[in-house]
Amino acid sequence: MCDKSALLKRGLAVANFCLWVIGAALMVSGLWMVIDEAAYSRQHAMEQAVPGVDVATYGLYVFIAVGAVVVFGIVTIGCCVATQNKLCPYVFFIILVSTATVGVFAGCVLIGIARSRLLDNADLPRTLYNDIIHNFTSVDVYVKFGTLQYTFQCCGALRPQDYRESVWGKLSGQYLPPTCCTIPVTSQYILEPPNNYTACILEAKRDSLSNYEHFYPHGCIKIIKTWFAEQTSLLIGLGVAFCVLGILSLIISVCLCQPVFKAYTRPPI
16 A cells, blocks of 8 residues: 555656646746737737637636646645645645646637637638728728738738739729838838838739749738647647646545545544
């Protein structure tokens, strides 16, 4: 029995260490997505362009909170569980791990919902394309796509030629908005033409767009899907690994807790 208990405690110590590593990774990844200027700008621009994707942000906040609990709470109590045969640390540990596992699972679900709304939305290309074709004269749509193109370095919904077919392009006589042009000075704003705007427009007038230097050649949909798929795959992978280890820790803790619980509930002789 002692050998079995010692083996279980070693297994719990290893699982706790892995939980600490993954919890720290979840917290750091979530903080990076929220604090890093480039990552936050991309997330915010994408949320403006694609309705419903903002639920991923709530998932990030859940990961940050759970990661903090794991890093500063669960591991400390887990050490007490691994070194002491007392009922109270076991109870607190089981409650915290259960709560953290459920929280991470909920965060994975939220991020999965956002991922599905972006990656599996068959109507999204047509919706964004129609926005450019019919609504780009609206200030809100102009700023929305301007932010998206400036942040992700893309142009149009499907391709830069979208603007040639748009009402905005026909009314203004312009081939591209300023945010489709590569911007050599990063301090320029979305509504201000870049320094190379003239060269950009001249380049865009070509019938063949195979040679480009002053504007972004790729549509935004493919780029934002690729970026979001990469980010969410990492986060969901970490979340699933955390849930598996959390369940394993709970099983080991329950096995270790049984003899301690029996000793506490045994009637005095």
